Amino acid sequence: APYTGQVVTEAGDLDIDHIVPLRYAWGHGAASWSAQKRARFARDPVNLLPVSASANRSKGARGPLDWLPPDPGFRCQYVLRFRRIAASYGLVHSAAEERELVALTGRLCGT
Structure with missing residues (x-):
């Protein structure tokens, strides 16, 4: 499963x-946001990922500034997808948060 890299065999x-x-x-x-935009965001498959219940x-x-997947091999992909x-959706980060996200991306993705 993403986040942990473990194989999950039970749907539960x-x-x-x-x-x-x-x-x-x-x-x-x-x-x-409008109710419609919030509903679209909540159901957007791009923002949904099956993961282990414990990691979730x-x-x-x-x-990502406060939590990263336990699997180091998935961290770059997670941060890039989160930021994208x-x-x-036009979410707003403070200038400090944006700087930290850019720096974190560089550290995790080697850019």
Whole structure:
């Protein structure tokens, strides 16, 4: 499963994770969205990922500055996807958050 790199054989051990959590999005601009845009965001398959239930629960509503997948091999992809989704929906980060996200991307993705 993404995040952990472990093979999951029982469906009950999986959760569907919002890569950009709904509560995170709310605090970064989604509070002002229309109900339709919030619904589209919540159901967007680009923002949904089947992951181990334990990894999903450890992540909670945090973003990449506060949580990274346990599997180091998935961290670059996770951060890139998180940032792409946030940008495509117009989520707003402070200048400091944006600097930290850029630096984190560089460290994880070697750019």
